[in-house]
Amino acid sequence: MASREFLKILSSARMGDVSAQQKLAQAYITGAFKTPIQPANALIWLEKSYLSIQNQAAETGNASHVEISNILNQIANVPLAQTFNSPGFQFGWGSFWQLAQSNLDSGATLAAKWQLADLLINPRHQDTQPQLMAWLKRGNSTFADEKLANLDFGGLQKIARQYLQELADGNSMFSNKAKELLIKLQPKNEALSSLWNAWLTTQNEEALIQAAELGLTVAKLTLGLRLAQLSGNVENKSNASLKKAAHWLELAAKDGDRDAWYALGEIYRRPQFSGYNATESDRCFDRAADLGHPQAQLRKGANLWRKREKSEEKVRGLQASYSIWQAHQQGIVEAKELLSKILESCPDPKRNEWHELALYAESAINHQAEHKFDEDWLLLCHRIIIANQFNFSKAELLLCEVGQLQHEHCVVVDIRWELPKILPRLIQIETIQQRRALLTAGKAFAGSEIDLEGNLRQRRYRFDRATNWLKNTFSKNQVDAEVE
Incomplete structure (x- = not known):
């Protein structure tokens, strides 16, 4: 922890x-x-x-x-x-x-x-x-x-x-x-290169074994995979072959090879392997995921998502979504569907209910020196812009902790500190505009006093006053700009 x-x-x-x-x-x-x-x-x-x-x-x-x-x-x-x-x-x-x-x-x-x-x-x-x-x-x-x-x-x-x-x-x-x-x-090293080249050009298995014995990581990995036949019908492999495969793959894994860790995870899951161990298998998959293996990242994320009810994390699904997102970033097609079950998507702010008001809020921020409104109104304008980018509800707009929203791949909207019955939401960060809005708002809130915005009643009152002012002040200007 x-x-x-x-x-x-x-x-x-x-x-x-x-x-x-x-x-x-x-x-x-x-x-x-x-x-x-x-x-x-x-x-x-x-x-x-x-x-x-x-x-x-x-x-x-x-x-x-x-x-x-x-x-x-x-x-x-x-x-x-x-x-x-x-x-x-x-x-x-x-x-x-x-x-x-x-x-x-x-x-x-x-x-x-x-x-x-x-x-x-x-x-x-x-x-x-x-x-x-x-x-x-x-x-x-x-x-x-x-x-x-x-x-x-x-x-x-x-x-x-x-x-x-x-x-x-x-x-x-x-x-x-x-x-x-x-x-x-x-x-x-010249001998290793010669042996490895002999394997690549003539498939000389004796040369592969010698290269592995001399410590060439890729040779250890290749030999382990061949013995395990992970690309073929592994169910027919004997326990002896799987033990030899595990030996070479463990040596390659110690060198930091992510493919070796992933292969070890599969071997430990084989029922015909005498060393069958589901816990060790998960450890190997997690290690491969930590080293950037895309399939392992997807597997780790899917496993975390299945066990989310037993998880002690503050916001369920956050760790799972991060691992799956990493797999998706590396081109794993299956990750996209699973990610959509965990993270909400709203990449088009024009479809969100706060769009018109967000345009007024942006204009207000750009003309702050001219209108000279207070800092609490400035913060509210940033809240409206973020709410539009991520399609927040009104309660989320008013109560979200802006400085705590952004994670590497998503925003976490958690207002249970004020409204305990409203569950947190995870929303994917998909556009440059979304990241820019979070960065700009984060800077504005970082320099403000903690209790400046007041309680929920005060925030609602300020929201009603500010939104009326925004509409009255900028709606005509916005219409004129669109016509031009």
Whole structure:
């Protein structure tokens, strides 16, 4: 269960507090406040913090180089390889190269060089490197340095090897690791490459076994899958074959291979396997999901959704929807249907009952200096805009905790603190306009006093007065604008 301190930081981070976002990222990196270590989430919050600082710099014209440096130094502590295929990887990838090419901080620069060398040329990432190469070919990478932008995967590997040699020749905490990797890249690696190529070109099973025994992760995975015949009729496999398969898959899983974890989850579910264990199977599937395996994410989410009645989470279905949403982001078609059962969808604000009033509220915000209305009316205008974007009821419009609405993939509308019988709703965030409305409102509410809006009776009274004023003041202007 999350600590109070963590929840306090999380709340501030969601409201746009840059310092809180960085503290939250650090907690996901180090496990502080009893937080599960999740490098991918750390990158997401560091990116939010980075973009907030950049936006503030664009508005004020003063770039805070110190704050940018602090974020980049913090990024250097994120295990980059573990975040591949995560939403924040593109930001992390560009930041690591920016660090490696700079002299912002010697420790952070060395850490960035080591991580890039490790990801690009270390044999233990041979299963990830082809995927990374394909990712680069699709044009996903962005570099501030034009020279880097013109390099292909081989060119980047060449630079990474230079970094590795620099680290090995130096005297830092990465020197020994660099020397060990250089040894791995010597003849033994050539032998592994030769064996793996022999398997790929001639399907030489003896070469596959030798490559697996020498420690090639992709060979261990391939051998395990062949022994289990997960792509064929596994029901006819003997227990002996499944035990051997589990052995090789466990070795590949220890190397961090998500496909191996997923395959292990399936093997532990086979009734003919002597090690049948449903609990262990779920653990393997969850581990694969944490590493970004799309089918495992769907399975984990579906499992959480089935068990939602027994769940102790504050808002049922939130964890399940996040896992299913991640699978949907990776192209799993089945996830869309299940996600629609958990999350409501309202991507078109023109169909919602607050649309006309929201247009007036936007006009009021844009002409705030001219009309000089109070801050409580400004907050109400933001509430109307959000209510229109997500089709809130009037009670939800008046009572929702704006700073607590946004999660990574949806908004959680929970007004049980005032109306206990109204169940929470989960609504998917689907458009840029929805995210922009939440961000703008979050900034407005972050700087306001907690009790400024008053109780429900006061909010209803203010709503009636404000909406009448909005209609009387802006309806004619809106009609004229539409005619033009």
